[in-house]
Amino acid sequence: MRAGNNPVRVRRGMAAVMIACVLLGVSSATQPQTVRPMKINKPKTDAVPPALPVPFAAGEKLEFRGGWQFYDGAATLKLAVVERREFSGRTAWHFQAQATTLNPLRYVFVLDDQFDSYSDAADLASRRYEAYIREQNKHEDRISAMSHEGEPAPANGVAVRVPTGTRDPLGALYFLRTVDWTRTPAVTMQVYDGKKLYELRARLENATEPTEVPAGKFMASRIDLRVYHRGREQTQVRISVWLAHDSARTPVRVEAELPFGSVRAELTRIEIP
Numbered sequence: 552m553r554a555g556n557n558p559v560r561v562r563r564g565m566a567a568v569m570i571a572c573v574l575l576g577v578s579s580a581t582q583p584q585t586v587r588p589m590k591i592n593k594p595k596t597d598a599v600p601p602a603l604p605v606p607f608a609a610g611e612k613l614e615f616r617g618g619w620q621f622y623d624g625a626a627t628l629k630l631a632v633v634e635r636r637e638f639s640g641r642t643a644w645h646f647q648a649q650a651t652t653l654n655p656l657r658y659v660f661v662l663d664d665q666f667d668s669y670s671d672a673a674d675l676a677s678r679r680y681e682a683y684i685r686e687q688n689k690h691e692d693r694i695s696a697m698s699h700e701g702e703p704a705p706a707n708g709v710a711v712r713v714p715t716g717t718r719d720p721l722g723a724l725y726f727l728r729t730v731d732w733t734r735t736p737a738v739t740m741q742v743y744d745g746k747k748l749y750e751l752r753a754r755l756e757n758a759t760e761p762t763e764v765p766a767g768k769f770m771a772s773r774i775d776l777r778v779y780h781r782g783r784e785q786t787q788v789r790i791s792v793w794l795a796h797d798s799a800r801t802p803v804r805v806e807a808e809l810p811f812g813s814v815r816a817e818l819t820r821i822e823i824p
Contacts, residue, residue: 556804589812602642602672603683605729606799610824613801615816616765625656628816630802632725635672638679642672646721647682662686668721675726680719680745695719695745713748717741726794727753728800750779762793762803764817769795769803799823 557719608634619624633645646668652660666682684691698710699717718726723742730738730753737754757773771793778785793804803818 567573587790593772600673603674603729605644605725607632607725607728608824610822611799612820612822613818614820615805616815616819617814617816619814620812624653624657624664626652630721633667638669641671641678643678643799644675644722645669645726647727648721660687666721668719670718670722670725673720674716675706675718675722675729676716677713677743680721680743682745691716693745695743697743711743713743714741715750720744723751724792724802727774728794728802730772732758732794749785752779754775756791759796760793762795764803764819766803766818766821769793769797772793 558570561756577792606809611632613630613644615628615630616624617628619625627650629647629649631647631649633647633695635642637646638645648666650662651794652662663804665683665685667679667683668677669679670677676699679697680695682693684693694812696710697713697719699713699715718740720742723740726740727738732755735755737752739750742749742751752765753774753776755772756775760771760773762771763771774792774794776792778788787808787810789808791804795820796801801818801821805814805816807814
């Protein structure tokens with residue numbers, strides 16, 4: 552598919568550069584599913600489960616170079632593990648993603664988006680997902696608090712009731728890093744992006760694959776992602792993530808085929824606390 556100079560296609564493509572990298576692009580191809588907002592007025596009293604062992608630490612920062620179609624180096628994506636903190640009475644990880652278009656494409660389309668995830672330390676299930684959209688003249692803030700089925704709701708406020716263990720796109724990406732792919736060849740999870748709920752199936756496609764990106768040469772595992780809605784695969788979406796064979800299982804490359812073109816992201820810089 553050739554994008555040409557159509558501003559709408561450029562806009563969609565550049566948004567997809569970031570979207571695919573943090574597993575948001577899948578929602579563009581799924582059908583909406585009703586997720587019921589729920590008034591919350593019952594305090595949570597259940598015992599807190601132990602924290603999930605993770606290969607990353609607070610303060611980790613990753614930077615990627617993004618491309619779309621024939622635009623190379625069209626955007627930057629920054630991923631950060633901001634902190635581990637108390638959140639609504641539970642311990643949670645704060646993940647953040649920032650995407651920015653670069654010149655010369657920035658002359659055509661300005662994108663400065665930010666996404667924040669507050670994911671439960673026990674299983675990286677989402678407690679709140681925030682999207683701050685700054686695209687051309689569009690400014691939109693979306694904040695989604697989540698309450699999981701099968702557990703008492705947190706005290707006060709309004710939340711969206713989601714299936715137990717549902718993650719947001721950022722939490723899903725970081726969860727993939729917690730999986731020992733030498734022992735677990737596939738995982739399935741529910742993902743809610745603030746608007747739609749879908750099923751994400753991740754499968755080990757290649758256990759060892761040499762991968763070269765601007766940040767260096769890595770041996771990596773290739774994980775292929777597929778999206779399902781009500782049991783039906785969304786065949787127009789294909790996403791692959793390469794996780795390095797290092798202690799952090801660092802994501803070094805993301806490639807995706809989406810309805811509006813091919814997108815990719817390659818690691819350029821790692822900052823470890």
